[in-house]
Amino acid sequence: MTNNEKMAELLLPSIDKKPEYYEALYPERNLKEGAKVTRVAPSPTGYLHIGTLFTSLVNRIAATSSDGIFFTRIEDTDKKREVEGGIENIIDGLGRFNIAIDEGFISGKEEKGNYGPYQQSKRAEIYQTYVKELIRQGYAYPCFCTAEELEKVRELQEKDNIRTGYHGKWAVHRDITFEEAKANIDKGMPFVIRLKSPGNEENKVVFEDMIKGKIEMPENDEDFVLLKSDGIPTYHFAHAIDDHLMHTTHVMRGDEWISSVPKHIQLFRILGFKVPKFAHVSPIMKLENGAKRKISKRKDPEAAVHFFIEEGYDALSVVEYLMTIAASDFEDFRRANPDKPYTEFKFNLKKMSVSGALFDQNKLIDVSKNVVSKMSGETVSQKIIAWAKEYDGGFYDLLIKDLDFTKAVFSIDRDCAKPRKDISKWKDAKDYVSYFFEPLFNPDYNLPENLNSSDAVAFLKAYKEIYDETDTKEEWFNKIKGLCDALGFAAETKVYKANPELYKGHAGDLSTVLRIAVTGRRNTPDLCSIMQVMGKDKCMERIDKAISAFA
Ligand code: GLU
Numbered sequence: 001m002t003n004n005e006k007m008a009e010l011l012l013p014s015i016d017k018k019p020e021y022y023e024a025l026y027p028e029r030n031l032k033e034g035a036k037v038t039r040v041a042p043s044p045t046g047y048l049h050i051g052t053l054f055t056s057l058v059n060r061i062a063a064t065s066s067d068g069i070f071f072t073r074i075e076d077t078d079k080k081r082e083v084e085g086g087i088e089n090i091i092d093g094l095g096r097f098n099i100a101i102d103e104g105f106i107s108g109k110e111e112k113g114n115y116g117p118y119q120q121s122k123r124a125e126i127y128q129t130y131v132k133e134l135i136r137q138g139y140a141y142p143c144f145c146t147a148e149e150l151e152k153v154r155e156l157q158e159k160d161n162i163r164t165g166y167h168g169k170w171a172v173h174r175d176i177t178f179e180e181a182k183a184n185i186d187k188g189m190p191f192v193i194r195l196k197s198p199g200n201e202e203n204k205v206v207f208e209d210m211i212k213g214k215i216e217m218p219e220n221d222e223d224f225v226l227l228k229s230d231g232i233p234t235y236h237f238a239h240a241i242d243d244h245l246m247h248t249t250h251v252m253r254g255d256e257w258i259s260s261v262p263k264h265i266q267l268f269r270i271l272g273f274k275v276p277k278f279a280h281v282s283p284i285m286k287l288e289n290g291a292k293r294k295i296s297k298r299k300d301p302e303a304a305v306h307f308f309i310e311e312g313y314d315a316l317s318v319v320e321y322l323m324t325i326a327a328s329d330f331e332d333f334r335r336a337n338p339d340k341p342y343t344e345f346k347f348n349l350k351k352m353s354v355s356g357a358l359f360d361q362n363k364l365i366d367v368s369k370n371v372v373s374k375m376s377g378e379t380v381s382q383k384i385i386a387w388a389k390e391y392d393g394g395f396y397d398l399l400i401k402d403l404d405f406t407k408a409v410f411s412i413d414r415d416c417a418k419p420r421k422d423i424s425k426w427k428d429a430k431d432y433v434s435y436f437f438e439p440l441f442n443p444d445y446n447l448p449e450n451l452n453s454s455d456a457v458a459f460l461k462a463y464k465e466i467y468d469e470t471d472t473k474e475e476w477f478n479k480i481k482g483l484c485d486a487l488g489f490a491a492e493t494k495v496y497k498a499n500p501e502l503y504k505g506h507a508g509d510l511s512t513v514l515r516i517a518v519t520g521r522r523n524t525p526d527l528c529s530i531m532q533v534m535g536k537d538k539c540m541e542r543i544d545k546a547i548s549a550f551a
Pocket of ligand 1: 495
């Protein structure tokens with residue numbers, strides 16, 4: 001046995017497999033040429049973050065556009081930061097946004113696929129097998145430095161303006177012998193396993209980031225930790241092993257990892273793995289006092305995706321909005337293909353923002369109005385009921401009293417060639433339709449300036465006599481027109497505009513009076529439809545109420 005082999009046995013005695021075992025267990029994927037294998041690798045440390053949803057979407061769409069695979073992997077090596085239910089929060093959260101997952105964790109509880117386990121805490125033996133091989137080859141060694149010793153080194157380095165870290169002469173255990181290591185272990189000293197970096201700071205590594213372009217950085221010369229003292233890998237090492245064995249072709253992740261790429265490329269090379277393509281996704285930014293900053297978990301409610309769900313944005317609205325951030329040519333696609341699903345969009349990473357796109361709530365609202373306008377009345381009412389059930393019990397009770405009525409309410413001006421783009425989120429729906437529900441009815445009986453209350457009362461009284469709920473829209477409006485003459489109003493707007501001094505107003509003004517009477521507001525969807533949905537009795541009751549208010 002060589003000294004390196006003896007060291008490997010000393011440090012990881014229970015590992016009896018060789019890397020070849022795993023190489024055979026996880027063979028190449030059988031995919032067509034050019035298919036991208038992508039993944040999202042969240043740590044289960046809280047709620048689904050908007051950035052994670054965004055990165056997942058980008059990974060998903062890159063896989064879909066190339067007939068590839070998108071998988072999830074749970075990076076739970078930092079048990080201190082893990083929260084109860086963290087996996088569910090994130091994976092089920094992705095499900096809520098209909099981000100289809102081909103492999104890995106497909107729900108909070110289930111994983112599927114031939115390249116698992118897809119949870120790093122269950123892969124300790126795999127990582128240790130590869131580390132053991134690196135020790136045998138002389139590429140890794142044990143380090144017995146305590147946290148205090150490392151801290152002292154750091155202070156010294158900072159004082160002398162030297163790059164901090166375990167490199168060069170500061171890498172004190174780099175040449176540790178088998179005998180020294182054995183003596184320390186016999187004393188019960190804990191140790192980590194570090195890479196024996198062959199890199200030199202003077203050399204450059206160059207790589208092509210698929211979003212950011214060509215990047216050049218100094219080679220890594222730091223003997224960074226591969227395995228922590230509990231045998232659990234660091235992110236860097238786990239990333240190299242997992243993305244190799246799971247055959248990820250494109251590592252698309254947050255750009256906070258860019259500075260670590262030299263470490264990663266070095267690891268892939270030493271391990272004899274093919275280096276994947278990298279695409280570093282810029283974070284979503286927010287404008288604060290004129291300056292751009294990353295959306296922050298601490299400061300911004302919209303950092304947690306849950307915020308959008310509570311507000312009642314439809315999942316598709318959020319996704320469509322994120323697509324406009326993800327790809328500068330998505331809006332052109334949307335205009336050219338108003339009815340195609342976003343998943344048919346051909347995604348080009350080069351079209352992604354290099355510096356980080358701004359989150360724009362108004363844009364989200366616009367996108368969402370468009371998305372909701374394409375839904376049927378049936379769908380909208382179901383979605384609003386589901387939302388209210390969770391977030392507004394009082395509204396929910398009103399909505400489920402008469403499901404046909406609720407559906408009819410949300411079908412007005414929908415399911416037609418030019419649907420109204422009015423609702424952006426379910427939370428606003430309550431105010432939007434409040435006049436249909438007696439307990440929410442809160443009328444504003446103020447008439448426009450050109451109308452006086454006695455004309456309004458005279459009109460409403462006359463109108464009551466002729467209303468017929470079976471009238472078509474045209475007949476309905478003709479009846480209003482028919483009352484104009486007697487009240488001193490012009491039946492046609494054109495006629496009124498030609499000689500405004502001759503009239504008190506026109507038929508449109510009288511329909512405003514009727515709108516105010518029936519709904520308590522000046523702006524609503526089609527009034528004839530509203531009255532039909534409300535039913536004649538309710539309309540007459542409302543008109544009577546308005547007459548007393550005007551009188
Ligand atoms: N667990 C890492 C993170 O949450 C994943 C980075 C990656 O995608 O490789 O930042």
